[in-house]
Amino acid sequence: MKVRVFKPAKNAMQSGRAGTKHWVMEFEPRAQKLPDHLMGWIGSTDTRGQVRMEFETLEEAQAFAAKHNLIAEIELPKSRKIQIKTYADNFAFKRVV
Template structure:
């Protein structure tokens, strides 16, 4: 597997879904990272892991991977459950208490 194609999840600190519409193509690491003895930093010689390509939809990302001859894995996003909650429901007579 050369690349991974996925749609990013929303940030835990945001309520909107602004930057979650794009699809990202990421290269998988070739070798494990290693710790530097002198500084203690983690690094490696693989520069492909720094590359992230953004596409408008999944089909464009798959077409790019096929065109370049890369094997790919598509990770589908989880569907979001629509929950409609009102403040007034906290005081309803027939509410379910957990």
């Protein structure tokens, strides 16, 4: 059985990085999601799609997957590009050539 191990991205609506320090393990979906024609909800018979486990380190997630015979696909986080900006840069003169 396949699982995906990744570090969640920062919420685009907030400036803080809460919730991005842990590793998350999710199971790959095995069943197709189908709409309920009466209520309009989307559902599936696959209950593993609701499981989301969090680990402090990548090694803990790998150990859990190995212990339970799971095939882990690991997605390493991308490095952040920090652009240092100051308020004065908004008013700086920039010569157009």
